[in-house]
Amino acid sequence: MTSIEDVAKSLGVSTATVSRALRGLPGVSPSTRSRVEQEAQHLGYVPSSAAAGLASGRTMALGVLLPQIERWYFSAVLEGVDRRLRAAGYDLVLFSLGGSGVNRGRVFHRSILRKRIDGLLVLCLELTDSERSSLLELESPTMVVGGAVEGVRHVGIDDGAAARDAVEHLIGLGHTRIGHLRGGGSFGIDFQVPRIRETAYRRTMADHGLVIHPEWEVFGDFRFKEGLAGALQMLADPGNRPTAVFCSSDEMAFGVLRAAVELGIDVPGELSVIGIDDHEFSDPMGLTTIRQSPVEQGDFAAGILLDELRGQPAADVIPVQPHQLIVRGSTGPVPR
Amino acid sequence: MTSIEDVAKSLGVSTATVSRALRGLPGVSPSTRSRVEQEAQHLGYVPSSAAAGLASGRTMALGVLLPQIERWYFSAVLEGVDRRLRAAGYDLVLFSLGGSGVNRGRVFHRSILRKRIDGLLVLCLELTDSERSSLLELESPTMVVGGAVEGVRHVGIDDGAAARDAVEHLIGLGHTRIGHLRGGGSFGIDFQVPRIRETAYRRTMADHGLVIHPEWEVFGDFRFKEGLAGALQMLADPGNRPTAVFCSSDEMAFGVLRAAVELGIDVPGELSVIGIDDHEFSDPMGLTTIRQSPVEQGDFAAGILLDELRGQPAADVIPVQPHQLIVRGSTGPVPR
DNA sequence: GTGAAAGCGCTAACAG
């Protein structure tokens, strides 16, 4: 492997000059710089991140810790983080819990603390107390995306307002019999978010003087399959079913749409459905939803961390991310 | 930060002994080893991967290069790779092209070659010649998952056989008017796979003496939205439409199912639909499909790379990954 | 079974 010394020797300059020239630091004459760049290119020199990291204390990499990759929200945030990091010349080290708790302790202890990263983004994780304190003890800057963790800065939408907007959209259409498909916290995934949304649903209903039927509130684990099962249950009785369903995620809403097809219920004629997310499939499915943009959230959160690593004062207050009602064909006036 | 020297001093042993003890190397007395382990734990010592990497030449990290994260197949493979790596104590460095070609050159040149990783997994990428040669020049072991790249070892299913099995399932049900929704190679994503599947479709049709209607072969880019658009077009004419559609991916098949709902076509009464993948949504959607398991593929590919890094002879022939017909409700006998 | 010492390839003062 060709090293910085090869480049230096071949040019008759010092390694310090090569280092400075290649990193764009000041104090190098333009002509030297271009000679260095050319020679480095010519020799196929690529700096060793290990050596650079050891010497400088900066690894030029950020870590992302998430409960699972294969899930729309998480992979979208990851995409946004990666985009931002890539543009800044940073690498992204991934830590997934893989949908289970296996090796969870090792992830926290071994990998993350292994000084491989300059900062850490944590996505929607439900942390144990000891994990939370490991996190707080981390000397590197940290940020949470998607589900607040006490004591750590947080990027995300206003879940309460998002849920309220969804329910009020239904109420605005005249619905009074409104069910709710709840998200969940399986496998260590954060359960603040579904809880906040559920609370907002209840409060909004109450604020409008509407009654909640306990059998219309069903658990769907944020997912299609569980959402479908929940919806089949909620909509089983034609004589006593809601005219609208608010789902804490679009995937569950797809489950409701599917259930409607299976049960022969017309959407939106007999049933209105609204979700939260604006999942990739929501547009082609014609699903009304509250849009959030996880890609932007990831990009934004990574940007803050990068700014701090570049010496900017730590952002204390992080603006709430936007959400927006997107009306499509799955919601309509209450049937009479 | 506490270093290996802190541990050594506090115990009155050499750093070499600490290093050996903690890495489980032979030549350390059991009692010394346990004292070291205890003290390391006590002091909260975590080795620096940069220092270890610099000294040993091994980074204990593998890279994954993919066109995009936010897509079922890719995120599932990633999950599998991560699972395997995590279990082996390796870290995973992620390189996504983010669905576009931006910064593509930099990814190849800068990050990947930056000696941050001991090996590289490449997913379904359509590489330029120069990228391919960069890859072949990489001194570290490399493996391709999901779409073959000439000259690089490859993990994946037999796409031709998978497509044939799908089409023959339809033929077995009596269908003769069979359309095809083609995948695509947008944004540098591999286009071998969709091409192989399409070729197998044509050949299977021909082998059974069946005619292909050009207007029944439509591009769907592997996706729901495009699949829906393609299906609406393919199924537009009630007097002249296929009775079955073979889709190169489940997501496109969802598009066909959606189109059927929109057009009032009964599935499987009037139209049979089959995909490839066994996407997470396929079971709840009742979609007949050819199952492949990207999680297993990622796990398997990572395992081979890890074995080689541990000194096992390079695997030259890599077994083809299995696929399997999963019959659900979206296919049925041809209507008469 | 253990220690001493020489790097790994870079960066970061400090001189000049």
Place this chain on the structure above:
DNA sequence: CTGTTAGCGCTTTCAC
């Protein structure tokens, strides 16, 4: 503007 000189914190011979 450029060079010299110490390390960064480990691993790895080679002795003992």
